[in-house]
Amino acid sequence: MSVGGRDRRRLDAEPLTRAAFAPFGDVIGAGEEPGRIINDGRAVRFDDLAKVEVAADGGRPTIALFRTEPATLPVSVDALERHPLGSQAFVPLGGARFLVVVAPGATPIAREIRAFVTNGRQGINFHRGIWHHPLLALDRESEFVVIDRFGPGENLEWFELGDERLVVTLESGR
């Protein structure tokens, strides 16, 4: 795919795992660790799956819902955003897969951008200050519960990739 005459780099999303995603945040999923039995044996609780960090500069945790259209593959990634004052978690309510595009470090470097695809049962939590692409749901319109920061201060930064723009797809093409 070309951008002003240049070919966009193509990045295949890799399956999301806790180990691979650890530099960027948490995977919110049941069953990777043993749970704790509660409610007289009728339920299992998987505890403390995400590092929620929202207290900087007078922030507090908040719960929101996002309803989003699905992205079409391949997805053009032209820019990334980050929230310098807080973490941000997304958990899908209807089993939809989504793409997670992230970059390490203080300034995104195109060659270091990583793309992951969830399995439909996973949520994620971006750690405070991690560069990421806005939500990219797949499959269908879907809702996500979002746990992030509410409070004063400027909590959104934006980085344009310019000539380093890329496209993200799945190796399978699905």
Added chain:
Amino acid sequence: MSVGGRDRRRLDAEPLTRAAFAPFGDVIGAGEEPGRIINDGRAVRFDDLAKVEVAADGGRPTIALFRTEPATLPVSVDALERHPLGSQAFVPLGGARFLVVVAPGATPIAREIRAFVTNGRQGINFHRGIWHHPLLALDRESEFVVIDRFGPGENLEWFELGDERLVVTLESGR
């Protein structure tokens, strides 16, 4: 239904609405208020749906997942619990309905217990210190994302209803 020779009172769950549930907590659902358009028009964000209050005595917010078997109707309610140090939110990941059983005040009074049934797209947030029954999912085994408090201190109290035990069902019987 009898308890030691006494009939248990039968309480029909009422449909969950924000107004009816306001004395106990928040309804986490999209679409009751207009959302805010984000992500270049591809998503709508419904903000600040729950009062997350977890900071008492050194607490911090945490995200967990519960996997629970469904309850069988009618549900016997023998006791209630509360978390004096924090709020607790439940959002179903697979569209399951659940029963929400609550009592106002500092000590539960059986006649004041209320029961609500969600519509499958609603989550709830119990405000700090509200007496409630542990999670009662309906329909099928399901997972819930839970946002509550992690930290020091005793954050669980239990109240046995004794002779005032009751059963909760749905008027429709379904």
